[in-house]
Amino acid sequence: MSYWFESEHKLPQSRLAIVSYVIVGIVGLLLLGFWKLQVIDADRYAQLAERNRIRTIPIIAPRGKMLDREGRVLVDNYPSFGVLLLRDNPEELERNLPAIAEGLSMPLEELQREVEAARNLLKFQPLMIKPEASQADIAFIESHRADLPILEMLMVHRRRYFQDGFLAHASGYVGEVSAQQVEASNGRLRPGDIVGKSGLERQYNDVLMGTDGLRRVIVNSVGREVGRLEQTDAIPGKPIELTIDYDLQVVAEQALAGRKGSVVALDPRSGEILAMVSQPAPDANAFAIRVQSEEWKRLNEDEDRPLLNRAIQAQLAPGSVFKIFMATAILESKAVPENLTVFCPGYGTFYGRQFKCHTFDKGGHGVVDFHKAVVQSCDIFFYEAGKRLGIDRISYYAYQLGLGRKTGIDLPSEESGLVPSEDWKKRVFKQPWYPGETISVAVGQGATTTTPLQLAMTIGGIASGGVFKQPHLLKTKQNVPDFRFPLTEHTTEIITNAMYGVVNEGGTAAASRLEGIEFCGKTGSSQLISNEGRKRIGGGRRFTDNAWFVGYAPRRNPEIVVAVLVEHGEHGSTAAAPVARDIIKRYYEKKSQRGQQQYTVEYKRYEVERDSVLAQVKPAGKTGPRVAETPAGPALARPDH
Secondary structure (H helix, E strand, O other), rough: OOHOOHHHOOOHHHHHHHHHHHHHHHHHHHHHHHHHHHHHHHHHHHHHHHOOOOOOEEEOOOOOEOOHHHHOOOEEEEEEEEEOOOOOOHHHHHHHHHHHHHHOOOHHHHHHHHHHHHOOOOOOEEEEEEOOOOOHHHHHHHHOOOOOEEEEEEEOOOOOOOOOOOHHHHOOOEEEHHHHHHHHHHOOOOOOOOOEOOOOHHHHHHHOOOOOOOEEEEOOOOOEEEEEEEEOOOEEOOOOOOOOOOOHHHHHHHHHOOOOOEEEEOOOOOOOOEEEEEEEEOHHHOOOOOHHHHHHHHHHHHOOOOOOOOOHOOOOOOOHHHHHHHHHHHHHHHHHHHHOOOOEEOOEEOOOEEOOOOOOOOOOOOEEHHHHHHHHOOHHHHHHHHHHOOOHHHHHOOOOOOOOOOOOOOOOOOOOOOOOOHHHHHHHHHHOOHHHHHHHHOOOOOEEEEEEEHHHHHHHHHOOOEEEEOOEEEEOOOOOEEEEEEOOOOHHHHHHHHHHHHOOOOOHHHOOOOOOOOEEEEEEEEOOOOOHHHHHHHHHHOOOOEEEEEEOOOOOOEEEEEEEEOOOOOOOHHHHHHHHHHHHHHHHHHHHHHHHHHHHHHHHHHHHHOOHHHHHHOOOOOOOOOOOOOOOOOOOOOOOO
């Protein structure tokens, strides 16, 4: 018999019963747990197991490139890695946040705010916590795969712009989508997505953005990918071809470098923008990842306003460039004799107040007729013309010629400028219009404001006989609208001759004359403060006059118009006109080069094919697309002549 079956070693019956009850209890608990695990919570644990085993990772679609009119890349992408935070397990997430923040060199409070902001999103939707991972970040994630499996790296394509603000305002910039944008997107956008925030990036975001894909992968216990279940490839964003000419853009940027202002060059025949500059400008690359709050604050508080696209948003008095609109009103209205002459001693008295000409210190212009008034920019002549025209007639023609309303360019946040009238002042200020205010408006001062783009479009339209093409930056834009305010051939001829004289007949822009090029233009200087006010507060550069110039070439049927604004440049003749001259010079250099290349190619082809039968066959003619005409906006009542 065994030792334990000997009588002296048998357990008491009471102890045996207790042991039996304990064993039965343990077995019962195990069975209950098994029942709960296998039956009651089966679905829950199956889902958790599946989620621990299968991971869904987005595939980010690269944004479409931006190309210039000749196919050269202006805005591109570069590959990078972002850091994803997996939110499947809230307890694990909360426990590991301090370690993640330290490892990725992120403020813990910032990371906690991002996680908190994403609480309303699906639990299993990854959160982009660092759009641009450094080498140190990548090393940290790889070395902590086992203890921090909730971190994942995502291949992304970041935007690459030219540095130093080149084309920055036209191209715009991208940034992380806001919570409001996510909510309004009906599920198309996720936190961390990159969207266009300004300029063309914003205007054509739906085209450039593309559609993200995804892949479902199998991961092991430490989060490493061990297999792939399925994949939906991303659809890249489409590239867009712009009307911008890179070569002209370079010249414009360099010509304005270091000064506040704007340059717009366009083709008045089509409305295509050839160059657009606004300075100062931010480096768009700073926004391509995630702009720091300090940098954003600095840009917004900078008194030079680098975020302002001056080409379409700087609403400033046009100065003497406005005299072209006055000249058009004189010729078209017949309210002022075309043969009007005035004597300019350097000043004039109107409504009991003395108004000075810019030649006040030089003794004036003497006897001035219409042509000389434009060529020499005589203020006294246009004071007299403004008095005879009246503010409502001036306002009518300025509006019909395109001022005081948006051009409709394919950029967001364009401003309309202002053309004052009696009704406007009564409506806005509840005050009557005073005749002395008309005198100021007549030379582009007072309440009149325009943008560089407006002046480029309107002056180009006047030189084209009253056909105003809508400016645009997308080269493939179809059915570009226009508006028309037909001008007589006589008006167009007289104004063209006068603007030609400004540059080529010893006028205010004589120093910018181009040999062999019919370069026409008009200078302007606009006051920011009266001379009396400047003396009273001590002056300073911030109160120096703004310099303007608008020019075009050739003399008839112009191909290019350039508007230049140099803030605090003082004189349009010395600060603004040379910028336009350089751009137009480069335009004709390129045109000559293209012509020479075309001639060479055609000549060689003729030499080869002159004896061929095929050479006798004439090619079919080509016709370009028609431009749809659209009526102008709400017109003011035409004043009596």
